Amino acid sequence: MTTPLPYRQHDHAHCVEHALADAREICKRSGARLTPIRERVLQLIWQSHQPLGAYELLAALSQDGHQAAPPTVYRALDFLQQHGLVHRIASLNAFVGCPHAGRAHTGCFLICQTCRNVLELTGKEISAAIEQQSQRQGFRIDHVIVEISGQCPACQQAAANS
Amino acid sequence: MTTPLPYRQHDHAHCVEHALADAREICKRSGARLTPIRERVLQLIWQSHQPLGAYELLAALSQDGHQAAPPTVYRALDFLQQHGLVHRIASLNAFVGCPHAGRAHTGCFLICQTCRNVLELTGKEISAAIEQQSQRQGFRIDHVIVEISGQCPACQQAAANS
DNA sequence: AGCCGAACTGTTATATTGTTGCAATCCCTC
DNA sequence: GAGGGATTGCAACAATATAACAGTTCGGCT
Numbered sequence: 540m541t542t543p544l545p546y547r548q549h550d551h552a553h554c555v556e557h558a559l560a561d562a563r564e565i566c567k568r569s570g571a572r573l574t575p576i577r578e579r580v581l582q583l584i585w586q587s588h589q590p591l592g593a594y595e596l597l598a599a600l601s602q603d604g605h606q607a608a609p610p611t612v613y614r615a616l617d618f619l620q621q622h623g624l625v626h627r628i629a630s631l632n633a634f635v636g637c638p639h640a641g642r643a644h645t646g647c648f649l650i651c652q653t654c655r656n657v658l659e660l661t662g663k664e665i666s667a668a669i670e671q672q673s674q675r676q677g678f679r680i681d682h683v684i685v686e687i688s689g690q691c692p693a694c695q696q697a698a699a700n701s
Numbered sequence: 702m703t704t705p706l707p708y709r710q711h712d713h714a715h716c717v718e719h720a721l722a723d724a725r726e727i728c729k730r731s732g733a734r735l736t737p738i739r740e741r742v743l744q745l746i747w748q749s750h751q752p753l754g755a756y757e758l759l760a761a762l763s764q765d766g767h768q769a770a771p772p773t774v775y776r777a778l779d780f781l782q783q784h785g786l787v788h789r790i791a792s793l794n795a796f797v798g799c800p801h802a803g804r805a806h807t808g809c810f811l812i813c814q815t816c817r818n819v820l821e822l823t824g825k826e827i828s829a830a831i832e833q834q835s836q837r838q839g840f841r842i843d844h845v846i847v848e849i850s851g852q853c854p855a856c857q858q859a860a861a862n863s
Numbered sequence: 864a865g866c867c868g869a870a871c872t873g874t875t876a877t878a879t880t881g882t883t884g885c886a887a888t889c890c891c892t893c
Numbered sequence: 894g895a896g897g898g899a900t901t902g903c904a905a906c907a908a909t910a911t912a913a914c915a916g917t918t919c920g921g922c923t
Contacts, residue, residue: 572870572871572919574871574872576871576872592908592909593908593909593910594908594909606873606874607873608873608874608875609909609910609911610872610873610874610910610911610912611872611873611874613909613910613911614871614872618871629791629792629846629848630791630846632908632909632910647834649835649838649840651840652843658838658840660834660838662834664830664833664834665827665830665831665834667830668826668827668829668830669827669847669849671826672809672822672824672826672827673811673849673851676811676820676822676853676854677853677854677857678811678813678820678849678851678852678853678854679851679852679857680849680850680851681814681850681851681852682849682850682851683847683848683849683850684791684792684846684847684848684849684850685831685845685846685847686791686845686846687831687835687840687842687844687845687846688842688843688844688845688846689835689840689841689842689843689844690840690841690843691838691839691840692838692839692840695839695841734890734899734900736889736900736901738900738901754879754880755879755880755881756879756880768902768903769902770902770903770904771880771881771882772881772882772883772901772902772903773901773902773903775880775881775882776900776901780900794879794880794881864923865922865923866921866922866923867920867921867922867923868919868920868921868922869918869919869920869921870917870918870919870920871916871917871918871919872915872916872917872918873914873915873916873917874913874914874915874916875912875913875914875915876911876912876913877910877911877912877913878909878910878911878912879908879909879910879911880907880908880909880910881906881907881908881909882905882906882907882908883904883905883906883907884903884904884905884906885902885903885904886901886902886903887900887901887902887903888899888900888901888902889898889899889900889901890897890898890899890900891896891897891898891899892895892896892897892898893894893895893896893897
C-alpha cells in the first residue's frame with residue numbers, strides 16, 4: 540500500500556501515534572476499554588490513511604499472526620464507531636479514522652475517486668442546512684450521512700498535467 | 702407488504718402509473734430502451750413506495766414466473782439509476798423511485814427508521830452548502846450522497862400517543 | 864485473595880449484497 | 894435479411910456482514 544500523495548510530506552508515524560494517544564485518552568475519560576484488538580484496528584486504519592474495508596483489516600490482522608474472523612473486526616469497528624474514533628463510509632463500505640474524535644461534529648466526507656483519499660469537512664454550514672431543512676419537514680434527525688465523491692485538487696492538477 | 706401510513710390516503714395505483722408514464726416519456730426522449738424487465742422493476746419499486754432491496758426485487762420477479770438471476774436485477778437497476786429514474790440509498794442497500802426524474806437535482810433523503818418511508822427533499826439549500834464547501838477545498842464534485850436517518854412527523858406522533 | 868457478573872473474544876456457520884464472464888437473443892440499421 | 898450493438902439468460906463466485914454460542918478475561922465486591 541503506497542502512501543498517497545497529499546500525505547507524503549507529513550510525519551505519518553507521528554500523526555498515527557497522536558491519533559492513538561487521543562483515542563486512549565477519550566476511552567479513559569468515558570470508561571471504555573480500548574483493548575489490544577481495538578487499538579490495533581484503529582492503528583491499522585490510521586496507518587493506511589485511507590478508507591480500509593473490514594476484510595482488509597482482517598487480512599492485516601492475520602499477517603500479525605493474529606487469528607481473526609470477521610466478527611472480531613466488525614466488533615472492534617462497532618466499538619470504535621460508537622466512541623467516535625472512526626467513521627464508516629457507506630458508499631465505499633470502508634472505514635476511516637476520525638480526526639475530530641471527541642469533538643461534536645457531523646461527518647461530511649470529500650472522497651477522491653482518483654487517489655482514494657478522504658477529507659472530513661468540519662464547517663457547520665452543511666449540517667446547519669440539513670438541520671434546517673429537516674426541521675421544516677418536522678423530521679427528527681438521528682444520524683446524517685454526507686459523502687461527496689469527486690476529485691481532489693491534487694489529482695485534478697495531476698490529470699491536467701498529463 | 703402493507704402500504705405505509707403516509708400513503709394510505711393517496712391514489713396509489715394512479716401515482717405508480719404516473720411515474721411509469723413519466724419514465725416512458727423520459728426514455729423515449731433520450732432514445733433509451735425501457736424494456737419489459739426494466740419497466741417491471743421500476744413498477745415494483747414504485748408499488749412498494751419504500752426502499753426495496755435488489756433481492757426483494759428478485760423475489761418479486763420470480764413470483765411473476767419470470768426466471769431471474771441477480772445480474773438481471775442489478776442491470777435493470779443500473780439502467781434506471783443512469784437515467785435518473787431511481788436512486789440507491791447507500792445506508793439501506795436499497796432503491797427508491799425518484800419523484801423528480803427528468804429534472805436536475807441532487808438526491809437528499811429523509812429516511813424514517815420507524816415506518817421505513819423515504820422522503821426526497823428538493824430544496825437547493827443543502828446542495829448549495831455542499832457545493833460551496835467543496836469549492837472552498839478546490840474539490841470537483843462528481844456525485845453527492847445525503848442520507849438523513851431519523852423519525853418522520855407521523856411516527857413521532859404515533860410514538861408520543863403510546 | 865476469591866467470587867460474580869458483565870464485557871470481551873474465538874469459532875463456526877450462514878446470510879446478504881453485488882460482480883464476472885460467456886453464450887444466446889433481440890432489435891435497429893443498412 | 895445480414896451485421897452489429899444492446900440486452901438478457903445463466904452459472905459461478907466475490908465481497909460484505911451477521912447469528913449463535915462457548916470460552917475467557919476483567920473489574921468490582923465481599
